[in-house]
Amino acid sequence: DQQVKQNSPSLSVQEGRISILNCDYTNSMFDYFLWYKKYPAEGPTFLISISSIKDKNEDGRFTVFLNKSAKHLSLHIVPSQPGDSAVYFCAATNFGNEKLTFGTGTRLTIIP
Amino acid sequence: DTEVTQTPKHLVMGMTNKKSLKCEQHMGHRAMYWYKQKAKKPPELMFVYSYEKLSINESVPSRFSPECPNSSLLNLHLHALQPEDSALYLCASSHSQGPWGTEAFFGQGTRLTVV
Numbered sequence: 001d002q003q004v005k006q007n008s009p010s011l012s013v014q015e016g017r018i019s020i021l022n023c024d025y026t027n028s029m030f031d032y033f034l035w036y037k038k039y040p041a042e043g044p045t046f047l048i049s050i051s052s053i054k055d056k057n058e059d060g061r062f063t064v065f066l067n068k069s070a071k072h073l074s075l076h077i078v079p080s081q082p083g084d085s086a087v088y089f090c091a092a093t094n095f096g097n098e099k100l101t102f103g104t105g106t107r108l109t110i111i112p
Numbered sequence: 113d114t115e116v117t118q119t120p121k122h123l124v125m126g127m128t129n130k131k132s133l134k135c136e137q138h139m140g141h142r143a144m145y146w147y148k149q150k151a152k153k154p155p156e157l158m159f160v161y162s163y164e165k166l167s168i169n170e171s172v173p174s175r176f177s178p179e180c181p182n183s184s185l186l187n188l189h190l191h192a193l194q195p196e197d198s199a200l201y202l203c204a205s206s207h208s209q210g211p212w213g214t215e216a217f218f219g220q221g222t223r224l225t226v227v
Contacts, residue, residue, distance in 0.1 A: 034215060043116070043202050043218030044155065089154055098143050098206075099168060100216060102154035 003027045004092050006103040014111050019077040021106050023090035026071065030092040034100065035064060035075045038087045047088075048075070077108075085110045118203050118219035125193065126227055133188040133222045135203030144186040145216060146178060147202040155202055161186060193226045200224075 004025045013019045023033075031052035036044035050057040050064045050073070057064050063076045077084055087107045091100040116137045125131050135144065143162045147155040160168035161180040175197075177189040186203055200223055204216040 036218075041220070041223070043118075043204070043220050046215045046217065049215055098145070098160045098162060099157050099170075102156075104154055105152075 001026075002104065003030075004090060004101050004103040006088075006090060006106045008106050009104070010107040010109070012109045012111055013080050015082060016079045019075075019080045019084065019108055019110070021075040021077075021088050021090075021108065023073045023075075023103050024071060025073075025092050027092070027094075027101075028071070029094045030101075031094050032092070033064070033066060033073050034091045034093075035062075036089045036091060036102075037084075038089060038105075044089060080108075080110045082110050082112055084108060116203055116205055116217050116219035118201075118222050120222060121220065122223045122225075124225045124227060125190065127193060127195070129193075130189070130191045132190065133201055133203075133224075135186040135188075135205075135219055136184055137205040137217070138184055139205060139217065140183075141205035141207055141217070142183060143206045143216075144180065145202075145204040145206075146176075146186070146188050147204060147218075149200045149202060149221070159188075190224075193224075195226045198225045 034049040035047040038044045048059050048062045048064050050066050055066050066073045087105045089105045090103040093100050119134045146158040149155045157170050158172045159178040164180045175192050179187040200221045202221045203219045206216040
């Protein structure tokens with residue numbers, strides 16, 4: 001049972017435009033969400049997180065939006081840069097739980 | 113120092129071998145994790161150590177044996193593995209329990225091939 005889903009396995013975006021990566025979850029107990037970026041042959045790198053008490057968190061070019069009623073979150077990257085090409089995983093957890101549940105990943109390709 | 117260091121980076125082992133994966137962090141994190149990642153799949157949690165005690169074992173077969181000698185080190189002992197255990201093994205650490213600070217930092221992983 002995949003509790004965290006990223007329905008787009010891949011996404012291509014022109015350099016300078018906005019990249020929007022989506023993530024859906026089914027477990028209503030999740031209350032903290034994270035985005036990780038992964039290059040080939042490397043471990044995931046933490047990007048940005050959001051708790052369920054917020055609906056938006058921004059850090060530089062990265063903004064995460066959370067819609068609790070829809071159990072949906074999205075990561076916006078603007079402007080997109082070639083170095084953003086990677087696989088992006090969303091992850092979810094709940095307070096008091098050390099376990100992160102990862103989504104299936106979206107491969108983002110930025111076209112110069 | 114914001115690194116999680118894993119050794120070795122690559123490991124090829126036979127099904128009768130015994131080997132160990134090592135992980136080290138010096139960020140003062142008190143939670144450490146082992147994840148397994150197969151190609152084109154998300155990382156899957158195997159074990160969590162919190163304050164040097166095993167707090168989560170995700171029903172991992174006993175041929176994988178974790179050990180946390182101290183708060184900075186985490187080992188994964190491997191014995192009698194199967195070819196299907198070939199994967200990228202990722203170590204991670206985070207500040208504490210709970211979501212407020214569980215931004216886990218990952219190592220580069222050990223690419224394990226069982227022959």
